[in-house]
Amino acid sequence: MIVLGVDPGSIVTGYGLVEKDGSNLTYVGGGDILLPRSWPFYLRVHGVFKSLIDIIQKYNPAEMSVEDIFFSKNVKSALKIGHARGAALVAATYCNVKVFEYSPLQIKQSVVGYGRATKEQVREMIKLILKLNDKGKLSFDTSDALAAAICHQNWLKFDNIHNR
């Protein structure tokens, strides 16, 4: 099964697709959706939705994994991230891709082994787990998205989360 991980933002939205076959995790695809700062905000929000639909149609993931957000630097950034994350949730549900949400702690623990890992540590582990060392530099947005996808793949084995 392919899982789509998403790290939403109003300027950059990371995405990453991870397939599991037995206990093997394989990198399927990933990158950054970059939306021009010159666009009006509402068009950038729609851009997150439209780009994710294109990605879902290309890779056909069964499920989407996204970080649950409770905190933000301030109200202004919470509003912005809320819009982009809303667009991502709408895109998945529109395509009948079920959404699963994990706390930042759960995502970091499932990739690095402890919840206070830095972005750099998450990225290094992502490269090791998915054997991406020969594929050039990963952005933090893409590696955070891949981490969300791996987190969901790992939870699937422990917990019958499809019945929760």
Add this chain to the structure above:
Amino acid sequence: MIVLGVDPGSIVTGYGLVEKDGSNLTYVGGGDILLPRSWPFYLRVHGVFKSLIDIIQKYNPAEMSVEDIFFSKNVKSALKIGHARGAALVAATYCNVKVFEYSPLQIKQSVVGYGRATKEQVREMIKLILKLNDKGKLSFDTSDALAAAICHQNWLKFDNIHNR
């Protein structure tokens, strides 16, 4: 031209449609999109998108007007309103309905005449302007949505905003 006003929220989203013919403003439709609190949050966000698409297909508005948000009680409520507002912006753009945003001050000024009006004052003016006194009680969500629609209709006469 029919304008759709929207007041987004993750539990209740108000909507209101106002047509202008010469200097006459006419009530076309309106109400509240109510999403069950029992639904997972991501399904409620999708519900805002899906319901607004149904409303746009029913009434065929040319443009959408929505309050611009810069402030919120706290980060948690900013995240929630951000998701719902993002779903509304995506729905309009998906249907080729152009989005216009106004500050709370602009909306209140265009309906009541001054920017510090209460929700009750806005509702009473909406009833007078749209001759809704015989149509039972308007919710604040619906009257705020109708106020956004009226604000856009009023700005259209002053300003060539389609070229901005």
